[in-house]
Amino acid sequence: xxxxxxxxxxxxxxxxxxxxxxxxxxxxxxxxxxxxxxxxxxxxxxxxxxxxxxxxxxxxxxxxxxxxxxxxxxxxxxxxxxxxxxxxxxxxxxxxxxxxxxxxxxxxxxxxxxxxxxxxxxxxxxxxxxxxxxxxxxxxxxxxxxxxxxxxxxxxxxxxxxxxxxxxxxxxxxxxxxxxxxxxxxxxxxxxxxxxxxxxxxxxxxxxxxxxxxxxxxxxxxxxxxxxxxxxxxxxxxxxxxxxxxxxxxxxxxxxxxxxxxxxxxxxxx
Amino acid sequence: xxxxxxxxxxxxxxxxxxxxxxxxxxxxxxxxxxxxxxxxxxxxxxxxxxxxxxxxxxxxxxxxxxxxxxxxxxxxxxxxxxxxxxxxxxxxxxxxxxxxxxxxxxxxxxxxxxxxxxxxxxxxxxxxxxxxxxxxxxxxxxxxxxxxxxxxxxxxxxxxxxxxxxxxxxxxxxxxxxxxxxxxxxxxxxxxxxxxxxxxxxxxxxxxxxxxxxxxxxxxxxxxxxxxxxxxxxxxxxxxxxxxxxxxxxxxxxxxxxxxxxxxxxxxxxxxxxxxxxxxxxxxxxxxxxxxxxxxxxxxxxxxxxxxxxxx
Numbered sequence: 141x142x143x144x145x146x147x148x149x150x151x152x153x154x155x156x157x158x159x160x161x162x163x164x165x166x167x168x169x170x171x172x173x174x175x176x177x178x179x180x181x182x183x184x185x186x187x188x189x190x191x192x193x194x195x196x197x198x199x200x201x202x203x204x205x206x207x208x209x210x211x212x213x214x215x216x217x218x219x220x221x222x223x224x225x226x227x228x229x230x231x232x233x234x235x236x237x238x239x240x241x242x243x244x245x246x247x248x249x250x251x252x253x254x255x256x257x258x259x260x261x262x263x264x265x266x267x268x269x270x271x272x273x274x275x276x277x278x279x280x281x282x283x284x285x286x287x288x289x290x291x292x293x294x295x296x297x298x299x300x301x302x303x304x305x306x307x308x309x310x311x312x313x314x315x316x317x318x319x320x321x322x323x324x325x326x327x328x329x330x331x332x333x334x335x336x337x338x339x340x341x342x343x344x345x346x347x348x349x350x351x352x353x354x355x356x357x358x359x360x361x362x363x364x365x366x367x368x369x370x371x372x373x374x375x376x377x378x379x380x381x382x383x384x385x386x387x388x389x390x391x392x393x394x395x396x397x398x399x400x401x402x403x404x405x406x407x408x409x410x
Numbered sequence: 411x412x413x414x415x416x417x418x419x420x421x422x423x424x425x426x427x428x429x430x431x432x433x434x435x436x437x438x439x440x441x442x443x444x445x446x447x448x449x450x451x452x453x454x455x456x457x458x459x460x461x462x463x464x465x466x467x468x469x470x471x472x473x474x475x476x477x478x479x480x481x482x483x484x485x486x487x488x489x490x491x492x493x494x495x496x497x498x499x500x501x502x503x504x505x506x507x508x509x510x511x512x513x514x515x516x517x518x519x520x521x522x523x524x525x526x527x528x529x530x531x532x533x534x535x536x537x538x539x540x541x542x543x544x545x546x547x548x549x550x551x552x553x554x555x556x557x558x559x560x561x562x563x564x565x566x567x568x569x570x571x572x573x574x575x576x577x578x579x580x581x582x583x584x585x586x587x588x589x590x591x592x593x594x595x596x597x598x599x600x601x602x603x604x605x606x607x608x609x610x611x612x613x614x615x616x617x618x619x620x621x622x623x624x625x626x627x628x629x630x631x632x633x634x635x636x637x638x639x640x641x642x643x644x645x646x647x648x649x650x651x652x653x654x655x656x657x658x659x660x661x662x663x664x665x666x667x668x669x670x671x672x673x674x675x676x677x678x679x680x681x682x683x684x685x686x687x688x689x690x691x692x693x694x695x696x697x698x699x700x701x702x703x704x705x706x707x708x709x710x711x712x713x714x715x716x717x718x719x720x721x722x
Binding site for chain 1: 577579580581582583584585587588591592594595596597598599600601602603658
């Protein structure tokens, strides 16, 4: 479903701020796989997701989604195939538009925007139905600006929006990192439910070892712009959060990073 | 009374300007100052065609179209060539000065003796009033021509406002509003945000040029200088409108922009009547916008400090 081949990216090349974000990443994700991506700050995991989403041009390499080479496609064109949820709960919704308008925008992801009413009677009824299924009591507040909702509510709606039309690929970029623990759990439960129900091919970046151990059927670990570990199947199922932490510590020691160097690495995080 | 009617008519015509500024500054959060050039462009195109005897409706539409192209040019510079939005507007505005001179052939083009929309409005007015030259409103003598022009301006603005309000509730219009609100989100939903900005600025400047075309026909001439200060004027109207309606609902904000324009023109007319030097008008307008931008934040700061003080 997703084929990443030889992807490289250097930000600010030749300057003092040069960051070698991706240094030759190869990855094939099968249809229906829920792949979790972990790594230290600055390891390139979010950059990898952004490369797939098309937020910047690659230095080299190719990316294909569902057999189509999308390397040269601009971000908005790739959105036809890809649904996305961002780390910042404010990034996925338009705050001054109503909940209904945001959802209506998502219900046409990748389709042409013409002069039909955005909120016709039939469309509004469909929106209400789907929002009711979230059990968040938002179906009576569809006319309210989405900016008045909490981060957790907005992130749940962003998830609903990203998967409204079944995407070929779902990208989740630390989408619970900015939420309080309770909201994070709710959004993760919803993620699991939607991914399972629609058998979505998903790529999820997370900082949480608990999430990494419990979610998904495959786990890749990144470090310094490369994939350094790839756990699948039974190997993935057996993984515990403690194993992952130990593995991180191993990597850190291997690199002989002292705290100062680790801090510098974090500073280079993109 | 005639002064009042004149102020109302100009206020309504310039409401198109404030709608245009509302679209660029508020919906897209884009500091577009093309308006200074595109308002004169609309006037120049309409006037040049009217002098050639072209049908006034057609000439006015051509004014709108010219503004539309100018706005699209600013949008293209800003998005495709990544030029700072303010600079993109300045470039197009500056270029338009020469363009406008070329279109008119000179710096001022009188429309006296030519058939314009104003002539149409007067004719219809005279027919409706059964040939009366004057009519009485609450005891005041009002020239039938003035009253009919006010009515025509009102109908035109009402129509345009309804169309704009409806447009921004379509799939395309909603995508445009979302672009100004959160461009990252709208790209992730498959919308080309650059196209939205180009189209939005085109629409904005089309309306501003339409205001110019109407104004030229109302006052009977087009002048290459008539666009100076239009952005600030429009912004002042939008700010007054927001204070009047105090709401983010689309229909109300559009009504607010129109009301703001009319109220602002009335205030200016009263100030001029009370002896304000017309030369100071633009200075005072700019000072007003400055105050409107700064005071709410300053008052909020003061309130917060006061609250902290009383808690301490």
